[in-house]
Ligand code: ADP
């Protein structure tokens with residue numbers, strides 16, 4: 001008899017246990033049984049070879065099409081070359097000095113093939129493939145799951161292929177006893193969920209597609225309820241904390257600012273503004289996420305909130321991801337406020353406040369003054385980098401923290417703010433992000449935040465045309481790229497060229513992949529070659545702050561034509577005359593990052609153009625992602641497409657064990673109803689039993705997710 005928390009060695013043997021641990025991080029019976037198949041192959045049916053991810057481990061059910069043997073010229077020995085197919089696409093495989101395999105690798109036979117996906121001479125390969133051929137004469141009712149009608153395909157890794165995992169699972173299930181079901185009976189009855197033992201057995205060895213679906217439904221609930229319980233607990237404890245109440249005040253700086261706004265607020269800005277104003281008036285802390293495309297006007301919304309807090313006699317802090325951005329925010333806040341930011345100066349209105357910048361690269365003297373302004377309360381608004389909250393900066397009376405452009409501002413960071421208000425209160429928090437998140441994702445990832453969105457852009461924004469430039473297939477297109485940049489400059493505009501790497505770092509040991517294109521290498525090549533005659537500048541995160549500032553100012557003033565930069569320009573930079581952006585090695589960036597980057601162009605009245613240069617091959621998920629960026633400018637649609645593609649990548653057996661995310665079966669995209677129900681159930685449970693003292697099974701589920709979260713967080717740190 002074995003339970004979820006038992007070790008694996010006695011059940012599967014030391015060798016397999018060790019391999020499971022090192023290849024996939026699977027240590028316990030629970031880890032193994034929660035390592036669900038990613039998909040299932042039906043006996044006799046080939047699966048689509050599409051959406052493979054270069055560099056990742058994949059498992060495909062395919063048919064051998066062609067096998068040939070030849071001598072290697074440079075080395076002794078033979079090479080066995082094999083092509084496998086799903087009927088449409090092909091993958092090539094090679095075996096070195098394993099000529100004996102020719103006997104079993106007969107064209108026409110099918111099986112599972114697993115290995116690392118490589119791109120070689122513009123074709124996709126499975127390197128060092130492992131395989132398990134299907135025996136056409138085997139008895140489908142045999143105990144070996146590999147011979148069943150529905151064959152599980154597990155997320156696998158080199159040295160631990162899918163079929164070996166399947167066998168280990170069989171061995172474990174032979175003695176498995178789950179103990180008490182973690183989901184309370186009333187919940188299972190209400191939503192017609194099968195018990196855990198039934199579900200686990202059926203997910204690994206389904207007797208029918210219907211039984212599999214029932215099992216998956218139940219196991220998804222485990223994931224959904226665990227996450228929603230965590231959020232329900234967080235909301236519960238947030239609502240019991242005191243916050244500095246900041247009700248709006250008549251005749252204050254907020255009203256004075258309103259009166260001199262040079263534009264009409266959009267309906268969205270008004271609506272979100274009203275929700276925030278109400279939150280700020282409350283005695284419990286606001287926790288709100290504001291999403292809005294680049295340029296949707298989040299800053300004004302934040303400023304209005306900060307002024308309401310200043311009117312209440314308290315302070316607001318605004319945190320930016322980089323020093324450049326912090327400096328820019330301070331500048332633009334002062335600009336928008338005019339003399340309303342000049343408290344203490346001659347002729348300033350009585351309601352005026354002060355905006356203080358606080359960064360690590362300031363001189364000791366400046367910094368001391370800023371610290372003093374924050375501590376004395378002389379500064380109504382303090383702008384700095386995210387490090388501001390980790391620092392020992394003290395505030396006289398902090399009422400609100402605005403976190404800009406940071407969708408990964410996690411729970412830990414928000415926890416760090418918890419007692420920063422006067423008398424250890426929790427300040428209100430407004431997190432702003434340009435990366436739109438679909439509703440269900442927000443519900444699962446930011447379940448303890450209220451979410452609002454600005455969906456319309458203020459008038460005067462121009463469209464951006466995006467084109468993928470596949471240089472592996474069409475090398476000549478790269479010349480066209482630089483021609484296009486030159487044309488934009490000749491027309492009086494400016495351009496960005498973005499690279500993934502700076503180029504001053506020590507060489508890496510990883511030789512399997514060309515290092516990404518670097519700013520410091522590309523800039524001189526362009527200046528002497530295809531962009532000769534144009535004024536080319538360089539910007540990256542490791543330039544000294546004053547130099548960064550100088551370059552940015554020169555570009556803004558039009559004294560540079562082309563800025564070759566890293567993603568430091570990703571957020572906030574606003575140069576309306578910049579109309580073109582070239583992104584080199586675009587495949588090395590995430591979808592939302594690309595979307596955010598291109599938001600830098602098309603800010604004036606001329607349409608923008610964004611060229612995504614990539615060597616990624618057609619047929620890879622990477623290329624599908626770039627095509628998604630090409631296809632739409634709607635950030636919400638894009639994040640949905642991205643999510644779908646990620647999911648597809650997983651479904652095809654990429655080696656992400658998924659173990660750390662706590663989400664293995666649950667699809668944030670497709671399981672919206674289930675997530676909403678789990679949320680409601682979690683709220684019910686927590687309202688009566690906040691510590692889950694009466695729900696030990698649920699507490700254990702939560703524990704498992706929290707542990708994984710913590711592990712992930714530690715790994716990142
Ligand atoms: P975000 O931070 O969301 O990317 P910003 O707040 O920087 O966007 O706004 C982008 C530009 O649009 C700024 O120059 C800002 O002054 C302007 N803007 C904001 N709201 C409006 C509005 N309602 N009408 C016209 N222009 C606006």
Ligand code: MG
Pocket residue numbers: 298299404572
């Ligand atoms: Mg902004």
